[in-house]
Amino acid sequence: MGLQVPVAQGGHGQGLLALSVITETIGKACPSSALCFGMHCVGTAVIAAKATQYQKEHYLEAIAAGRHLTTLALSESGSGAHFYLPATQITTCGDEFAVNGIKQFVTNGGHADSYVVSTVASEDDNEEGDFSCLIVDSKAQGLEWREPWNGFGMRGNSSRALGLNNVRVPVKNLLGEPGxxxxxxxxxxAPFFLMAMAGTYLGIAQAALDAAGEHLRTRSYAHSGEALRDIETLQTRYGSMWIALEKTRSLVREAARLGDLGEPNALPFILACKADAGDTAVMLANEAMTICGGSAYRENSRVSQMLRDARASHVMSPTTDLLKLWTGRSLLGLPLL
Structure with a gap:
C-alpha cells in the first residue's frame, strides 16, 4: 500500500514503472481491484508530492504501514471529462475550511480512510483559474454518500457520488499552496493516474489473450477431432491479438521509463498510453468473445466481464478522445488546454 510513499516514511518510493507493472498484474485477475489499488496509489502520490511534516506523519506513514486507504475525489457532473475544473467551494473559517460541493465517481467511495478533493481556491486566495487540493478524512462530519455503484462494468469498485455539506477540514490538510x-x-x-489505468487495461488485454489461447488449445471438433488451434484463420487472429498487446505494452513501459527519468519528451507517451491500452483491451476482449464462441456469451462469463470492464476505459476521464487530442497538441507544440 506504500508503493508511492517515500522511503523516509516507510514506503517503497516507487514511480510510474512499478505502478504500471503492479496494476497490470492485479488487472489480469480483477480489473476492479486494480482500479481501487491504482487510485489509492494516485492519491498517495498527490499527498507525497508536497507533504508537510504533519501530512507525512499523519497520512504517509499510516499508508506505508497498510493502515490507511486513500483515493481521489476530483470528478463532478458539471465538468464532465474536464476533471481539472472543479466547482466545489471552500471557505476559510479560522484554522479550518468549510467545503461544499458534490463529487462524482469516487473510486473506493465510502471505504477509503481519506479523499483527495479538488476545490476552487478559497475566497481569500482566489484568482480566476486558481484551484486547491486538500485531504478530507472519512470521519469528517457532513459527508453524504449517494447511491451504491451499479454500473455496466468495473462492478467490484464502489464508484459513488459524494456530497460535501459544510464539511470542516483543518487548514493543515491543504496540499501545497492555495491554487x-x-x-x-x-x-x-495525470501521470500516475494514466499509468495506473494503462496497467489495468493491459491486464485485461492479457487476460483476454490468455482466455482465447486456452480455448484454442483445449477445444476440438467432435466429428473430426480437429483442434481449433490447427485452424489457420484462428491462428492468424490469435497472432494479431498478441502483436497488438505487445505493441501497447512496449508503449506503456516506455512512457513509464521516460516519466520516471523526468525526460522532457515523456508527455505524449504518458498521454497516449491509457488511450492505447484502452483501445487494445476493448479490441482483444471483443476478439476473445468471438474466438471463445457460445461459452463467452453466457451471462456473466469471464470473457464478457473483460469486455464490460475494458469498455470503461473510453469514458473514464480523461477520455480516450481527450487523451488523443492532448497527445496531438503536445506533439505539435501547442498548449494542452
Whole structure:
C-alpha cells in the first residue's frame, strides 16, 4: 500500500514503472481491484508530492504501514471529462475550511480512510483559474454518500457520488499552496493516474489473450477431432491479438521509463498510453468473445466481464478522445488546454 510513499516514511518510493507493472498484474485477475489499488496509489502520490511534516506523519506513514486507504475525489457532473475544473467551494473559517460541493465517481467511495478533493481556491486566495487540493478524512462530519455503484462494468469498485455539506477540514490538510490544484493535476495526478489505468487495461488485454489461447488449445471438433488451434484463420487472429498487446505494452513501459527519468519528451507517451491500452483491451476482449464462441456469451462469463470492464476505459476521464487530442497538441507544440 506504500508503493508511492517515500522511503523516509516507510514506503517503497516507487514511480510510474512499478505502478504500471503492479496494476497490470492485479488487472489480469480483477480489473476492479486494480482500479481501487491504482487510485489509492494516485492519491498517495498527490499527498507525497508536497507533504508537510504533519501530512507525512499523519497520512504517509499510516499508508506505508497498510493502515490507511486513500483515493481521489476530483470528478463532478458539471465538468464532465474536464476533471481539472472543479466547482466545489471552500471557505476559510479560522484554522479550518468549510467545503461544499458534490463529487462524482469516487473510486473506493465510502471505504477509503481519506479523499483527495479538488476545490476552487478559497475566497481569500482566489484568482480566476486558481484551484486547491486538500485531504478530507472519512470521519469528517457532513459527508453524504449517494447511491451504491451499479454500473455496466468495473462492478467490484464502489464508484459513488459524494456530497460535501459544510464539511470542516483543518487548514493543515491543504496540499501545497492555495491554487496549486492545476499543478497537481498535470504534474502528479495525470501521470500516475494514466499509468495506473494503462496497467489495468493491459491486464485485461492479457487476460483476454490468455482466455482465447486456452480455448484454442483445449477445444476440438467432435466429428473430426480437429483442434481449433490447427485452424489457420484462428491462428492468424490469435497472432494479431498478441502483436497488438505487445505493441501497447512496449508503449506503456516506455512512457513509464521516460516519466520516471523526468525526460522532457515523456508527455505524449504518458498521454497516449491509457488511450492505447484502452483501445487494445476493448479490441482483444471483443476478439476473445468471438474466438471463445457460445461459452463467452453466457451471462456473466469471464470473457464478457473483460469486455464490460475494458469498455470503461473510453469514458473514464480523461477520455480516450481527450487523451488523443492532448497527445496531438503536445506533439505539435501547442498548449494542452
Amino acid at each position: 496549486d490544484q492545476v499543478w497537481y493535476v498535470f504534474e502528479v495526478v
